Amino acid sequence: MEASESKRSVVVGIFVFLGIILFVAGIFTLAGQQKRFVKSININAIFDNVAGLKIGNNVWFSGVKIGTVKKIDFYGSSQVKILMNVEEEAQKYIHKNATAQISSEGIIGNRIIVINGGSLNLPNVESGDRIGVKKALDTDKMMEDLQANNKNLIDITGNLSVITTRMVEGKGSIGALLTDSSIALNLRSTMAGLSKASNNINNTAVSLSAFSNKLNHKGGLVDKLLTDTEVFSQLQSSVGEIKKLSVAAASLSNDLTTAGAKLNDKDNAIGVLLNDQETAESLKKTMLNLESSSAKLDDNMEALQHNFLLKGYFKKKAKEEAKEEK
Template identity: 55%
Template structure:
């Protein structure tokens, strides 16, 4: 064999060796990513629709990759049985009441299974257990919903554009507020009036609160009227008496009205005195004559007292009156003495 052939054989051997090394490295790398050489347990979950999930997709728990999808097969009626491999190191953290949900690594990325939930009261899962599955969102339904939302958004945008154009043109109340200074001033005045009214209402409410607090003050008139039955009874009696007095006053007013009617009538003596002028003049003359006669009678009596024939009679009468007066004075002096003697005893 020539030297050239030897060199060629050595080079080929080196390339073959390097290829084998690269192949082995790739195998171990892929096996490490897929965790083929790590001890694991199998868990099952039944979905109505896996939404494009494939064997070999990752399984996540609390944001940590804990296994891969082992097998996907049809199960029962239009359902899918998914078998997943989970590392034994994560087995103690996954509980029997955990939930498996199909998710995506990104909006258009690979599908994954996310295990979530579970309580400490439930025991850890075991090899071959079936956990509860939550069906994924239907992408078609999601896209249809997004399409409807986009159409609604376009309509809303058109309406908003039309509304803003009307506002700029000064149409409508709000448009006038934005463009008409007079209306804006009126609106500002109205707002100021509303603010003043609100302040007045607050003040009135505060005063009403103070008034009600005074009414609730113990010992006050209002509190006694509301709580003291004695005061209420007295007030009730007073109101009854006031009502009776009002009735009496009404009856008195009726009597006075009737009396005044009779006084204005000329068919009775009092009516004649009040309304007949001629009778009044005659009565006045009569009274004047009586007064003159009385004065003359007094003069005649004085003349009789001075007369010798009647002087003794009047003196005797004067003595009797003086004697009666002395006896009366003595009786008045004796009575106080009799009252003091029993008090001293």
């Protein structure tokens, strides 16, 4: 009986001892996580909104845990003062113009404070110093923006659904192109015409290039005009002669114009004959009288030739003319 009680006491003692060991190990583990046995300094920061930060949340610097949130108090009218317990070893990396920002461990993790070390040329912080803050991202605002973006995305997908439905039904220009074979054939014909026109333009460009090369051929007219000074001087001389001829033609035209103007005047004989009706009638009568007188003169001469008094004279004259002709 006593042996069994002794054995039970030993077993209970062992379990108690193991419990004490586990308890002490837990205490040391928690203390290690909370940096309870590490020399530290206290710094503080004033935030407008701590976004659910709690006492015991971690303080990070460059991705490394350097302390914990020690105390949270209200400050002023609506601000919050955060007291942080930071390792003394990290003090040399944190400067007077350092800033603190509330963030989170992952997307939905615990809230943490992230410290930015500041400028290297400034002194390090000391215990009791207050550092600046950087406004944290507002997750509620982010969720509102995300919901608005989701609504816009739903509207866009709805519009795309309507557009694709109309296209499938053959409505609109694009739908007609996709479903109407005649429009597709016309478009294909138009593209073929454009391709043919492009080929014609290319052929024309080639022809123009060949023509240009011929113009620049050695010994050609254009080459001589551009390079042969003798041909150029001859051409220049010809142009000068053409200019002189043009001046002479202009002078002749002016003279003809002047003469034509004088023909319309009555201060000269030709002008009177062309423009004076009475003078023209008188001249016509004079010409008729001259013709009548000439006929009568011919008759008189014929009569004189047959007159016996002058008959010998005319015979002698006829013989002399016949002799001269021989």
